[in-house]
Amino acid sequence: MSIYQRIFTDVETKIISGDWRPGDRIPVEHELAAEYRCSRMTVSKALSALAERGMIVRRRKTGSFVASPQIDRTVMDIQDISTEAELAGHEHRFEILARKVERLGEAEAQQLSEPADAEVLRLQCLHIVDGRPNAIERRIIMLDAVPRARDESFASIPPGKWLLDEVPWSKAKHIIRAVSADTTTARILQTERGEACLSLIRQTWQNGRTVTYVEFTHPGDRFQFAGTFHPMAN
Amino acid sequence: MSIYQRIFTDVETKIISGDWRPGDRIPVEHELAAEYRCSRMTVSKALSALAERGMIVRRRKTGSFVASPQIDRTVMDIQDISTEAELAGHEHRFEILARKVERLGEAEAQQLSEPADAEVLRLQCLHIVDGRPNAIERRIIMLDAVPRARDESFASIPPGKWLLDEVPWSKAKHIIRAVSADTTTARILQTERGEACLSLIRQTWQNGRTVTYVEFTHPGDRFQFAGTFHPMAN
DNA sequence: TATATCTATTTGTATAGTCAAAAGCGGAGC
DNA sequence: GCTCCGCTTTTGACTATACAAATAGATATA
Numbered sequence: 001m002s003i004y005q006r007i008f009t010d011v012e013t014k015i016i017s018g019d020w021r022p023g024d025r026i027p028v029e030h031e032l033a034a035e036y037r038c039s040r041m042t043v044s045k046a047l048s049a050l051a052e053r054g055m056i057v058r059r060r061k062t063g064s065f066v067a068s069p070q071i072d073r074t075v076m077d078i079q080d081i082s083t084e085a086e087l088a089g090h091e092h093r094f095e096i097l098a099r100k101v102e103r104l105g106e107a108e109a110q111q112l113s114e115p116a117d118a119e120v121l122r123l124q125c126l127h128i129v130d131g132r133p134n135a136i137e138r139r140i141i142m143l144d145a146v147p148r149a150r151d152e153s154f155a156s157i158p159p160g161k162w163l164l165d166e167v168p169w170s171k172a173k174h175i176i177r178a179v180s181a182d183t184t185t186a187r188i189l190q191t192e193r194g195e196a197c198l199s200l201i202r203q204t205w206q207n208g209r210t211v212t213y214v215e216f217t218h219p220g221d222r223f224q225f226a227g228t229f230h231p232m233a234n
Numbered sequence: 235m236s237i238y239q240r241i242f243t244d245v246e247t248k249i250i251s252g253d254w255r256p257g258d259r260i261p262v263e264h265e266l267a268a269e270y271r272c273s274r275m276t277v278s279k280a281l282s283a284l285a286e287r288g289m290i291v292r293r294r295k296t297g298s299f300v301a302s303p304q305i306d307r308t309v310m311d312i313q314d315i316s317t318e319a320e321l322a323g324h325e326h327r328f329e330i331l332a333r334k335v336e337r338l339g340e341a342e343a344q345q346l347s348e349p350a351d352a353e354v355l356r357l358q359c360l361h362i363v364d365g366r367p368n369a370i371e372r373r374i375i376m377l378d379a380v381p382r383a384r385d386e387s388f389a390s391i392p393p394g395k396w397l398l399d400e401v402p403w404s405k406a407k408h409i410i411r412a413v414s415a416d417t418t419t420a421r422i423l424q425t426e427r428g429e430a431c432l433s434l435i436r437q438t439w440q441n442g443r444t445v446t447y448v449e450f451t452h453p454g455d456r457f458q459f460a461g462t463f464h465p466m467a468n
Numbered sequence: 469t470a471t472a473t474c475t476a477t478t479t480g481t482a483t484a485g486t487c488a489a490a491a492g493c494g495g496a497g498c
Numbered sequence: 499g500c501t502c503c504g505c506t507t508t509t510g511a512c513t514a515t516a517c518a519a520a521t522a523g524a525t526a527t528a
Binding site for chain 4: 296
């Protein structure tokens with residue numbers, strides 16, 4: 001493994017593991033060069049690559065800092081709903097419909113590849129944009145990965161946003177599907193039973209452990225994902 | 235603009251414009267270094283960045299080549315269906331349901347931001363995976379951007395694949411929605427009227443001109459988009 | 469013929485430096 | 499107080515060079 005790659009992955013690991021948090025200053029180039037016994041060019045290459053990936057921000061004279069989690073880097077990088085809603089200039093609020101601490105069932109445990117007796121916080125939450133139901137959020141938070149969730153009521157901060165603060169960087173897997181609204185879903189979303197809904201499932205890991213598993217169900221007539229792509233990205 | 239950036243964008247432009255096509259060999263580093271009157275390091279940096287973006291492939295001794303259009307770089311980078319199907323080991327075939335040359339209507343022209351009288355090839359196509367209908371493809375190909383489409387029957391090659399050969403690199407905008415199947419759609423997809431369907435709309439440009447606009451409608455119970463993300467990507 | 473070896477080419481990584489641009493900081497002068 | 503000037507730190511871009519690794523193609527050998 002090259003020095004450049006070692007620096008890259010070391011810094012990346014520190015950020016993803018939460019060791020270095022958004023806003024933290026990371027050592028300046030000559031310090032890392034001394035630490036890794038290499039030239040400044042090599043460090044510079046690693047940090048520039050991290051900057052290009054959006055993990056750090058670099059500023060002359062002041063240094064390099066861990067970036068805030070990326071918003072909207074790709075379409076799939078769908079952020080917490082309230083952030084999205086605010087960005088677009090809409091009024092967003094949410095209601096906690098259910099909140100309980102329990103242990104994972106056998107079927108779910110298998111689905112998440114987590115032990116069956118793992119303690120989790122199960123949340124159900126309704127998001128309302130401009131006065132209309134916009135999404136049901138069904139979420140599982142692994143309490144051994146995020147113990148502080150046990151004492152959080154989520155009365156004033158949506159779970160997605162709260163988790164973004166707690167666990168800013170992570171690895172995620174997404175699935176997008178179209179599903180028909182069942183009776184309960186239709187009632188909550190104030191739509192028809194059988195209405196086409198867009199379902200986004202996201203499982204998030206940190207250090208190989210599941211942090212959270214969430215399914216957003218959006219009424220098909222009120223929501224879509226969109227994005228522009230370009231080979232060059234950015 | 236730095237030399238590094240100039241090389242990067244110059245090469246990128248040549249690829250996206252179709253000047254250099256997939257498989258083409260691009261000048262070796264010392265040639266570009268001579269052309270741009272810079273050191274090989276600078277060229278190397280630019281080409282490495284392009285390689286990281288997946289636009290070129292670099293091999294020692296043999297040189298650097300324009301890559302094949304990226305498959306599966308992000309979830310949104312959903313490729314031509316037959317390619318996807320083959321990759322997953324499924325049997326794929328397709329039928330052309332309709333094919334006609336006409337001029338864009340007022341409403342559509344506005345939607346595509348193209349002149350209302352533009353000549354287009356309108357296609358409707360059914361994709362069948364493992365014997366079951368998997369998607370309806372409704373496509374518009376701009377004939378002034380891709381004149382050769384006029385003489386192509388698409389009997390043996392699906393339009394998406396054909397376009398990928400014609401116009402390998404492009405800029406694209408995607409929209410994902412959930413929609414209910416209307417009567418026609420349901421009949422073609424052999425599903426129920428009202429069934430939740432996943433709709434993927436993609437508009438593709440090259441050199442600022444629309445190349446194609448396509449909507450894929452998948453039965454919700456037979457299709458999903460999935461992908462893993464990671465701050466580092468790759 | 470088949471296989472092993474050599475050679476030339478091209479990319480990959482790294483060094484040790486230079487100069488420049490950005491920007492925070494402190495002090496001089498008003 | 500405020501503004502301007504210069505100093506310093508840090509990143510950014512670049513050079514010229516070196517050597518290593520991969521490998522296609524030619525050559526030599528069994």
